[in-house]
Amino acid sequence: MLKIDGLRVNYGGIEAVKGLTFEVPERQIVTLIGANGAGKSTILRTIAGLVKPASGRIHLQSEDITGISPDRIVSKGITLVPEGRHVFPDLTVLENLKIGAYLRKDSLEEDLDWVYSLFPRLKERSWQAAGTLSGGEQQMLAVGRALMSRPKLMMMDEPSLGLAPLVVKDIFSIIKKINEQGVTILLIEQNANMALHIADTAYVLETGRLTLSGSGKELLKNEAVKKAYLG
């Protein structure tokens, strides 16, 4: 569904992504794992249109979407749940969800119901300012907000960051549930163990290059991966 071909990205004066080629097959959960500074976030930000690549192409279902603006990327059905959640703290929970559907002009009722059924907590708190939610609830809101754009592909940047282990488990089971309902997922994680357990396909990234790939299960058993990422 998404094809990345020879992607190079300069970020803050260094080449953060050095000629990367990989694929995200439709309806799968794909994960990129790698240490801090491996260029994972930069890849997602480039696909989302926030950063322009130096070279290489990005195709979505054979359509070239390299370097187009973030709003057009959203309208093509790609959304990014940013690292650190970044909900709008002064907007209410409901407003945060509505702003996720900013480009849509049709009725949102059905999607609100869908998001509320995935995250009943958000419904209870729909009139609260998002800044008053706990970290886990904010992550749920960030995911719900992304779903409101009716994405074909949802990219997630470190969804487990700074969350309690139980909450992380919840988030991952919901990611799986969302995927089962037809949304393709591209996930980057430092919590490699969790990510590999739910991933259909996984790639290992080191300083801007892919070093390994395989199914989540294969990489869980891989000695090098065990040593470097699973402790």
Place this chain on the structure above:
Amino acid sequence: MQYALSIFLSGISLGGQYALIAIGYTLVYGILRLINFAHGDVFMVAGLFMVYLSSWFPLWVALPLMLVLTVLLGFAIERAAYKPLRSAPRMSVMISAIGVSYLLQNLATYVTGGLPKSYPNLPLLSDSLVIGGVSTKWVTVITPFLVVALVFALTQLINHTKVGMAMRAVAKDFETSQLMGIKINSVISMTFIIGSALAGIGSMLYFTNYPSIVPLSGALPGLRAFVAAVFGGIGSIPGAVVGAFIIGMSESVIKGSPFSIFSDAFTFALLIVILVVKPTGLFGEKVTDKV
């Protein structure tokens, strides 16, 4: 008693006019974190637009045309002088704003030849009336009501429409707003459009009280409105309005006292006191502390 009433009337009217300018400062600051130093001059140019347009067209054409041109001016300034500096340090944008301010003043000097231009008499607004034995102009009475209505409309727009929601989102976080599909440049243009339109209406109310307009006519009202915005807490619309009424009222009181030459000194002394005592102003942005 009559004296107190006349001070009060001129105070709220002046306050209302400053409020319309102050909202422009506060809206732009809220989104771009930029003190738009050219805003007072946009206000002055709006006055000049009215001077020229009213000599060419009947009032019912001149007035809307003045507002349209003022809005276009605000839009064009943002596109030409601020947008190219979007990722530059904030200081650069501010210097660009100071540059635009001088450019507008000098263009106005060039066009008018530096001569005072007399502001047209607007029917109704310029007419006199007597309240409680005090003779005043209709504009004095109309201003506070018009300001309240406009501020009400603006807060409705910001709190209850999609554009308003986008404005609040962009004010908090450019990048995440882009991820939602919001075109931040359109939202920023929108703030300049609203700010300029209000400055245009403000200039009409303000200059009706003065016989003439010169290229520097925007500088002091602009600065006083800026002080009002800081006083109320820059970035906050209610703050700008309350601050403007306080500044307008104190200016009117001091101008009516034996110390009238100190009225501006008082205004700017107030700015210093506020910055020292409560830098975020009366209704300044709350800093959310994570407990």
